[in-house]
Amino acid sequence: MSILVALLKEIAGMFLADGRLPVWLVAWIIVVGAAAYEGVGVSWRGALLVVGVFSILAANVLGAARAARKPAPGGKG
Numbered sequence: 001m002s003i004l005v006a007l008l009k010e011i012a013g014m015f016l017a018d019g020r021l022p023v024w025l026v027a028w029i030i031v032v033g034a035a036a037y038e039g040v041g042v043s044w045r046g047a048l049l050v051v052g053v054f055s056i057l058a059a060n061v062l063g064a065a066r067a068a069r070k071p072a073p074g075g076k077g
Helices: 002-016 020-038 042-069
Strands: none
Touching (some): 020 042
16 A cells, blocks of 8 residues: 555656646646537547647656756756
């Protein structure tokens, strides 16, 4: 049971480490849901969701990589 709890904490930590990621993902899901409600074609709903989620994840990873490359304040640059 402790392994399951540790696994769930690790998964939650991945998403909650950067507070903006879950906010953007939930916002995108709401946008896609609203678009589906307004009549976006059935064939586009899944693609819209997947492309948006991948874009958000890519932007998050690139932003983290960019932040990791910045030299420490006062250090050699």
